Amino acid sequence: MATRPSSSSNECVGSAYPFRHSPSAHQRPLKVVPPAHLSKIKFSVGSLFIKSIHLKGIRAHQDSTVNFDDGINLIVGPNGAGKTNILEAVHLLCLSKSFLTSNDRYVLRRGEPFYEVEGHFESDIRGSVTVRAAFVPGEGKKIFVGGAVLERMVDLVGRFPIVVFSPGDQRLTAEGPEFRRRFLDNIVSQSSSLYLDHLLRYKKVLKQRNELLLSARKRRQVPDAVLLDSWTQELVLHGAAIIADRIRFTEKYAGHLERAFEQISSVAERPTIVYTPFADHLATPENASDLYQAELERRRQSELDRGVTLVGPHRDDLEMYLDEMPVRRFASQGQHRTFGMALKLAQYDYLKERSAERPILLLDDIFDNLDPARIGAFLDILDSDVIGQSITTAARKEIVYNHLGSHPCRTTFVETGGLVLEKEPTDVLIGTRDSASSD
């Protein structure tokens, strides 16, 4: 079977929406058809899913096991029962930390001496893989892949691509640039371990260089010129590599974002993202190093005055626009929500293309604030072969069941205290579900 290059499928999408940028095509029907360009590349994408997970000493869960299907999975339960903790544990096995906190002490259940999570992954490409993470306060965390301990946590990143939708995504478009940088770093790190390596080294150099600048300022001195220059060299080495990768990424990702936006928005607006390192619109991967060096040179005096590094990837922003409108300042609540979802859906699409596997998709309580039409549109995407495995938490199962109708979907019930059940605890509500569908 020949693999269709994705560029040709891009063209076919463009032609399907010829009036995308025209104001006259303002309203589009909300009904979502699984996008043709994505189902076409289906056969070249492998599937990846987590079959089961065992949680011990994770927040609400003293000892729980949850089984999953390779499709839509629903976790239902009252607030605070521990639904999100299951998603956190899946995330922990894929990226070595929870998506809510990087401090393992907060992941550990109160009063427990340690936590342990074990997950069984199934992959077309790699077969069955067991990942286990264990954390003991004071002794640290260890992660085992197929029984072998990982020397560095970062070696896990990228092996099991994963995307999370959570209520916190609002901050991506509405709040400060640090949320957008983190988003950017998450995607690029999952698709390039070299990027992650540069990022970690950059952060270290940045701390060292800041300390050099700050301690000199405290002593009312200027740091040794050759010494400062040496740290600047190291900063530019890793910083320019990060900037170059971010520029390349933004160019590729733009197309994914446009397509994702089309899928979930009823309005024909065009989303754009602009990455301008040190506010220089002429930056390219090739000249990033020279521009960065020159910019540091230009700002040297202010850096000395303030005792801190003022230019670099740690200061950059990823600006977002709808048509010509800056999203952060002018978008409505609805536009923020749509843009945020499109960003994540595009992340999914991008990672899928890069890793040739469908990432695992986690959806943490995102349906509660959405109108039924948007929920429907979103569930249609989950149900199509665009998405592989998805795990959704919701306070009530009806939100999902009503839309999927007779379609089966594996449901796990979490009761207060982290009790995990495969069947609904009380039969009172069973009538809301199409009884023919249960088997």
Added chain:
Amino acid sequence: MQFSSESVEALVDQFARLPGIGRKTARRLAAFILKLPKAEVAQMADALIAVKEKVISCTTCFNVTDHDPCPICASERRDHETVCVVEEPGDVMAIERTQGYSGIYHVLGGAISPLDGIGPEDLRIKELIARAANPAESDPIIGEVILAVNPSVEGDTTAYYISQLLAPFEVKVTRLARGIPIGSDLEFTDEATLTRALLARVSM
């Protein structure tokens, strides 16, 4: 958990100070010492005291030694025109084990790290430049300085700093190559190492 003897507890405390030793291992070591004959423990204690009493640092290369100059600096069979710069005495031992280097050494005593309060003045960098710039009359002129510092951001920065200071002198400055560890498979080499190895490829 507590030992019923204060002396044992004190020994555990001392062992726990060693790098890489946690309290659990420290207790195991203390229990081992308890079982040893007294003579053997005395031997061990003597060895500990001896390193502090006898070991000095070589005034030329700053490696640890019992005699100044150290056997490497004093050896006539070694190539005194080539100096290998390392962070710690342990690195000298690592390179000596290769038996593939016949030059002499210079031990910096660490790497530049503002966060740990280590600046160039806290390392033996001045002494290295002096060795390269104005060698004593009896010494041969240094032709090559090999920077064998760790591939960390601190090591990289230290190497760059030294190379800048050596630039005015007629001395060749080189760095250890980075690449794929011997005995490992290309397939299982991480992307970062592989990319660096590609960038630093050599012609055949």
